[in-house]
Amino acid sequence: MGIKPSYIKNLGTALLAKQKEYFSNDFDANKQQLSASASIDSKRVRNRVAGYITRKMNAKKRT
Numbered sequence: 001m002g003i004k005p006s007y008i009k010n011l012g013t014a015l016l017a018k019q020k021e022y023f024s025n026d027f028d029a030n031k032q033q034l035s036a037s038a039s040i041d042s043k044r045v046r047n048r049v050a051g052y053i054t055r056k057m058n059a060k061k062r063t
Helices: 006-022 027-037 043-062
Strands: none
Touching: 006 027, 006 043, 027 043
């Protein structure tokens, strides 16, 4: 779709490094986990971070 902003990548990478076992390759589950574990005020930013984490988890599954 396009290039993700660096703050999305930084936040997603930091969350994956700390809490990798809580995330899966399901977008809706990741969205719920982000609501519980991170204090992200914006729904749009939360969804973008959840999408980034989902893409990273799917990429690791394929390799």
